[in-house]
Amino acid sequence: MKQGGSKKWAAISVVLIVLVGIGMLLTFILPEFISGRDKQETSILTGTALAEMLTPDAEGQRTDLFDSDDVSGEPNHLIDEKSPYLVSHAYNLVDWYPWGPEAFEKARQENKPIFLSIGYSTCHWCHVMEEESFKDPQVAQLMNDTFVAILVDREERPDIDSLYTTTAVLLGGNVGWPLNILMTHDQKPFYATTYIPKENRFGRIGMLDLISQLQEAWGQQNADLQEIAEQVSLVMKTWSSTSSRGQLELNAQLLDSAFQGLLDQYDPDNGGFGTVPKFPAPHKLFFLLRYWERTGDEAALTMVEDTLQAMRRGAIYDQLGFGFHRYAVDAQWNEPHFEKMLYDQALLAMAYTEAYQATGKAEYARTAQKIFIYVLRDLSAPSGGFYAAEDADTEREEGRFYIWTIDEIKQALNEADAQFAIDIFGLTEPGNYIDPVINQPLGINVLYLRKPLSELADDFRTSEQELRSRVEATRKLLFDARAKRIQPHRDEKILADWNGLMIAAFAKAGQVFNEPIFTQAARNSADFILDNLRDENSRLLHRYWDGDADLAATVNDYAFLTWGLIELYETNFDVRYLEQALALTDELVAYFWDEDEGGFYQTPNDGEELLVRQKLIDDNDLPSGNSVAMLNLLRLGRITANTGLEEKAVELANAFAAFIERSPSAYSMLMCAINFGLGPSYEVVIAGDPDSQETATMLSALRAEFFPNKIVVFRPPGESPEILKYAEYARYNTSLQGKATAYVCLNYYCELPTSDIEQMLALLRSTP
Numbered sequence: 001m002k003q004g005g006s007k008k009w010a011a012i013s014v015v016l017i018v019l020v021g022i023g024m025l026l027t028f029i030l031p032e033f034i035s036g037r038d039k040q041e042t043s044i045l046t047g048t049a050l051a052e053m054l055t056p057d058a059e060g061q062r063t064d065l066f067d068s069d070d071v072s073g074e075p076n077h078l079i080d081e082k083s084p085y086l087v088s089h090a091y092n093l094v095d096w097y098p099w100g101p102e103a104f105e106k107a108r109q110e111n112k113p114i115f116l117s118i119g120y121s122t123c124h125w126c127h128v129m130e131e132e133s134f135k136d137p138q139v140a141q142l143m144n145d146t147f148v149a150i151l152v153d154r155e156e157r158p159d160i161d162s163l164y165t166t167t168a169v170l171l172g173g174n175v176g177w178p179l180n181i182l183m184t185h186d187q188k189p190f191y192a193t194t195y196i197p198k199e200n201r202f203g204r205i206g207m208l209d210l211i212s213q214l215q216e217a218w219g220q221q222n223a224d225l226q227e228i229a230e231q232v233s234l235v236m237k238t239w240s241s242t243s244s245r246g247q248l249e250l251n252a253q254l255l256d257s258a259f260q261g262l263l264d265q266y267d268p269d270n271g272g273f274g275t276v277p278k279f280p281a282p283h284k285l286f287f288l289l290r291y292w293e294r295t296g297d298e299a300a301l302t303m304v305e306d307t308l309q310a311m312r313r314g315a316i317y318d319q320l321g322f323g324f325h326r327y328a329v330d331a332q333w334n335e336p337h338f339e340k341m342l343y344d345q346a347l348l349a350m351a352y353t354e355a356y357q358a359t360g361k362a363e364y365a366r367t368a369q370k371i372f373i374y375v376l377r378d379l380s381a382p383s384g385g386f387y388a389a390e391d392a393d394t395e396r397e398e399g400r401f402y403i404w405t406i407d408e409i410k411q412a413l414n415e416a417d418a419q420f421a422i423d424i425f426g427l428t429e430p431g432n433y434i435d436p437v438i439n440q441p442l443g444i445n446v447l448y449l450r451k452p453l454s455e456l457a458d459d460f461r462t463s464e465q466e467l468r469s470r471v472e473a474t475r476k477l478l479f480d481a482r483a484k485r486i487q488p489h490r491d492e493k494i495l496a497d498w499n500g501l502m503i504a505a506f507a508k509a510g511q512v513f514n515e516p517i518f519t520q521a522a523r524n525s526a527d528f529i530l531d532n533l534r535d536e537n538s539r540l541l542h543r544y545w546d547g548d549a550d551l552a553a554t555v556n557d558y559a560f561l562t563w564g565l566i567e568l569y570e571t572n573f574d575v576r577y578l579e580q581a582l583a584l585t586d587e588l589v590a591y592f593w594d595e596d597e598g599g600f601y602q603t604p605n606d607g608e609e610l611l612v613r614q615k616l617i618d619d620n621d622l623p624s625g626n627s628v629a630m631l632n633l634l635r636l637g638r639i640t641a642n643t644g645l646e647e648k649a650v651e652l653a654n655a656f657a658a659f660i661e662r663s664p665s666a667y668s669m670l671m672c673a674i675n676f677g678l679g680p681s682y683e684v685v686i687a688g689d690p691d692s693q694e695t696a697t698m699l700s701a702l703r704a705e706f707f708p709n710k711i712v713v714f715r716p717p718g719e720s721p722e723i724l725k726y727a728e729y730a731r732y733n734t735s736l737q738g739k740a741t742a743y744v745c746l747n748y749y750c751e752l753p754t755s756d757i758e759q760m761l762a763l764l765r766s767t768p
Contacts, residue, residue: 261665
């Protein structure tokens with residue numbers, strides 16, 4: 001590793017010393033601030049059968065974030081915002097401001113600290129804090145007297161959110177949402193925490209005491225708080241600007257280390273990684289599937305399958321309406337945090353789709369399909385884009401839409417069906433849902449499968465197919481009964497990055513399942529984003545809501561949308577999507593690339609100046625923009641034979657070498673890119689009539705198996721098809737004797753063309 005890496009760790013030592021000092025000073029000033037392969041029958045629904053399952057839950061009223069009792073009096077400064085989360089707080093008693101110069105100037109002129117609260121509209125604890133404090137006259141008055149209050153939607157401003165989440169980590173505070181920051185008028189933080197109750201509770205300081213302590217400290221020890229803010233800002237800037245660049249050894253040992261790290265984190269009893277709370281982390285499964293495909297190590301495939309099966313059986317999966325909740329607070333996946341996020345549906349649908357390609361097991365195809373049914377039914381905008389999320393709460397109760405009592409089951413079903421539902425879904429009179437705060441059942445139940453259906457069939461002395469049919473019939477009855485309930489609030493903003501992930505998922509499914517509905521869904525979203533989320537200079541924007549597109553795009557917007565467009569090109573071979581993917585990549589390099597150290601910043605070089613311009617690589621609940629961008633660069637480089645894009649990908653990896661070498665498993669999406677770069681990676685050109693059955697059959701065979709390290713270019717007939725503008729090498733890749741023909745190349749070395757599908761697949765299966 002080059003010298004930059006050692007400088008990085010020397011700088012980190014200084015950071016740690018500073019943080020210890022900050023912690024001691026905070027403890028002195030505000031002592032209470034510190035808290036705690038044979039293909040099976042897939043049973044894929046298509047055509048009419050699929051369309052029948054896309055009927056919306058029309059009977060139940062959908063929750064509005066505005067409570068009719070709340071919309072009274074004069075609104076605060078959020079009333080004209082274009083975020084559902086911000087607008088829903090417009091009639092709070094707290095005098096909220098949006099993030100911007102007006103609030104910062106007010107804090108400077110009045111010599112007040114800023115209370116920054118970062119949340120999102122489907123966040124349970126954000127709702128709780130709003131009800132307890134932001135609508136409470138006593139707390140609101142104290143906040144208005146003491147602070148300038150700023151509210152931020154983390155999904156609108158991921159740059160602000162990640163900046164102050166990093167601050168919270170450095171300050172040793174809790175990380176989650178709502179994320180509450182105390183800072184100076186020039187955006188320098190000195191305290192960070194998550195949910196704060198109104199009054200002290202279980203060792204957690206309440207808003208009333210916190211504000212009282214802050215008032216005293218701000219008046220009597222202001223210089224000390226200002227010094228803390230300066231030191232935290234210095235640490236943040238040092239952390240961001242210090243180089244982690246090196247010469248990363250791009251070899252199979254790096255992949256082995258990443259695999260071993262995930263193996264060490266794996267929960268062999270319940271699937272998944274780490275301890276509670278447990279997040280799905282699909283990108284870890286992406287890497288493990290690729291590692292298995294590369295090495296044949298069955299342990300990698302076992303981790304993937306056991307995790308996917310456990311989640312599918314668990315209550316983290318909506319057994320009635322499909323789709324996945326955000327995470328579970330228990331190890332067994334049966335105590336979900338109930339909000340449903342678009343990005344989880346996209347990434348998990350891709351994981352199940354790839355698992356189906358790898359194993360041929362129908363259960364993975366069915367699960368992926370049902371995720372897509374949920375998204376098409378409940379998260380699709382008439383305009384073509386996809387909405388952001390559905391809430392955890394209805395009727396001011398977390399999970400109320402999803403939970404059941406035994407009596408509710410008996411009211412919805414006849415006696416025999418009710419008993420069947422109780423048995424199959426593990427319901428009990430005391431309730432199978434254990435409250436995570438008091439660790440006691442509350443008489444309510446979530447629905448999950450106690451065992452795989454194959455084992456339950458033995459218990460019920462029936463065949464698996466007969467049991468599956470009965471479960472489906474019962475599911476429909478309960479689904480119809482649930483549809484009459486008050487339904488969760490839906491956050492209807494459309495985000496470029498999350499739509500990019502969903503485009504990728506639908507496009508991949510359109511290939512694998514040969515389902516036009518899925519392909520069209522991907523196309524509709526892509527067209528909407530490309531046509532509507534642009535500024536006056538045709539630069540990409542981040543957010544669309546209520547007819548308004550705004551906010552500068554981040555690295556994730558560019559990277560995730562480009563991912564979706566590459567998948568969409570490889571699905572329908574419309575060259576426009578490849579063209580747009582290349583154009584977005586050019587913009588990304590022009591506005592986000594770090595010319596000194598390499599890698600992409602989170603924000604553009606002409607964007608808003610924040611406390612720190614971050615450059616992120618960690619693959620957390622979402623894969624990082626840098627990780628996805630690296631894979632995009634490699635794929636686009638192979639599609640267009642542009643080695644400059646591949647060289648840029650290597651520079652990107654080297655930019656984070658010190659971090660990656662220390663813990664490869666923390667960068668599982670990046671490992672997917674490195675796996676592609678190491679190869680063997682294939683370029684496949686299919687030449688033929690795009691409308692012929694012969695071509696369709698060849699493409700279906702190519703897509704049915706798991707070949708993750710390949711790109712596919714389609715070469716239609718004619719002297720100068722449009723694809724030759726971007727893939728000139730395909731000029732002479734023409735069909736043989738008018739038949740669909742495959743050209744399989746390894747690192748630009750091409751085998752003889754073939755019209756034999758088995759020979760094509762044999763070339764892809766071979767390991768050089």
